[in-house]
Amino acid sequence: MLYNKGIGTLEETVLLKPDLTGDKPPGEKREKILTIAIDGPAGAGKSTISMIISKALNIIYLDTGAMYRAVALKMISKGIDLDDRAGVISALEFTDIQIKYDDDVQRLLLDGEDVTSWLRAPKISEAASKVAEIPEVRIKLVDIQRQIASENSLIMDGRDIGTYVLPDAPLKFFLTASLEERAERRWKETDTKDIDQDYDSIKRSIMERDYNDENRSFSPLKKSEDATLIDTTGKSIEEVSSIILEYIHRYLERRRGD
Ligand code: DC
Numbered sequence: 001m002l003y004n005k006g007i008g009t010l011e012e013t014v015l016l017k018p019d020l021t022g023d024k025p026p027g028e029k030r031e032k033i034l035t036i037a038i039d040g041p042a043g044a045g046k047s048t049i050s051m052i053i054s055k056a057l058n059i060i061y062l063d064t065g066a067m068y069r070a071v072a073l074k075m076i077s078k079g080i081d082l083d084d085r086a087g088v089i090s091a092l093e094f095t096d097i098q099i100k101y102d103d104d105v106q107r108l109l110l111d112g113e114d115v116t117s118w119l120r121a122p123k124i125s126e127a128a129s130k131v132a133e134i135p136e137v138r139i140k141l142v143d144i145q146r147q148i149a150s151e152n153s154l155i156m157d158g159r160d161i162g163t164y165v166l167p168d169a170p171l172k173f174f175l176t177a178s179l180e181e182r183a184e185r186r187w188k189e190t191d192t193k194d195i196d197q198d199y200d201s202i203k204r205s206i207m208e209r210d211y212n213d214e215n216r217s218f219s220p221l222k223k224s225e226d227a228t229l230i231d232t233t234g235k236s237i238e239e240v241s242s243i244i245l246e247y248i249h250r251y252l253e254r255r256r257g258d
Helices: 010-014 048-059 063-077 086-091 120-130 135-151 161-165 179-189 199-215 236-258
Strands: 036-041 060-063 097-101 104-111 154-157 171-176 230-231
Touching: 010 104, 036 048, 036 161, 048 060, 048 154, 048 236, 060 104, 060 135, 063 086, 063 097, 063 104, 063 135, 086 135, 086 199, 086 230, 097 135, 120 199, 135 154, 154 161, 171 236, 179 199, 230 236
Parallel strands: 036 154, 036 171, 060 154, 171 230
Antiparallel strands: 097 104
């Protein structure tokens, strides 16, 4: 299966590092799966933090935003107007999205082709937010996300992971940060030679995406009631990841004790 992690077998990917598993007898595979949901708006730090946590725990990091971005890329490359829902839905039927891991790094295969490096362009960010409004798109991608989560310990980030994709996840976090700080983080990530990407246009684009993500009718961006809220404004990556790791370790302690 494509979403096996690197060269390891599926069996191995299910396991956490032995010191975390609590040594349940063989056959109790589900018991050993650790599922962590991270949601929040663009620029809140989800992907950086999720990457760090996945490395610390030796579990998969599934970036679900990349899947919406891939659908957007497909529609753009086929010249389909994103406001033409029927057109998007019919192209969706012929769209194959697969996830694989190469040295623990997620790669996205769109119709068999690795498109990972195309997905972060600003045009794709805006288009992804539009295709993400379409329930048929979400249903197709959520199926894949749940399938991967049913077989692997993982940290999954997105907008609706705690509320809709994995409502039973035992660990849920909702990351936020001020709009200014989120825009500044994205601005620092961009190539400063790109004149279209000044701070103000990044801020505007984030505001628009926040609005779309929070106001769509089908599974909008929303904090799940049982998620831990972490405001990352003014906090370093190290601070945020150690807060989250502390929660995870406490949960694993409790689970070991059960
Ligand atoms: O996290 P990101 O910026 O890569 O996500 C791109 C877009 O996809 C974002 O505007 C919202 C949408 N998205 C979503 O609706 N649900 C998810 N689980 C992940 C992303």
